[in-house]
Amino acid sequence: MAGRTMTRKAFNSTMAGIQDAIAYAEGDESRAGRVIRIKPVDVKAMRSATGLNQHEFANVSGIPFNTLVKWEQGQREPTGAARLLPHVIAAEPRKVMRIARTVQSVNPRT
Structure with a gap:
């Protein structure tokens, strides 16, 4: 009987x-x-603060190049956890880029 009560409560x-x-x-x-x-951020200004061009920034940050371009042009906005990323980068661009470079590994294509 208790199983049904819990199931009914859960339902x-x-x-x-x-x-x-x-x-x-x-x-x-x-x-x-x-x-x-999460308030919007000027993605282009955020990237510019890193001193990197779009290709460099996309490579370092792991954001697909086309996605970055669409964010900068206002065609799309970051969603989910990515909404916070531009704010983190804008607050500490050099630190974030340094961390990004240290956690990346390059796998040669075979």
Whole structure:
């Protein structure tokens, strides 16, 4: 009997979460659990602060070149964890580039 109660509780909790997500997606921000907004950053200025051109920066940072270009042109914005990356680089460009270079390895093509 206890197994069913826990299963029903888990189901109800999951359904409540889904209903909140749907309501939020439809514009009801009062149903959001926690919303974190990361302010936009001028990606081109951030890259310029490193002293690197687009190709160099893309190679060092691991950001695909085409993605970087689209970010700089305002055609796309970073999503997910990548939204924070430009802010970190803008705050400490030299330090981030130094760290990026130390963690990279080059694998020769065979």
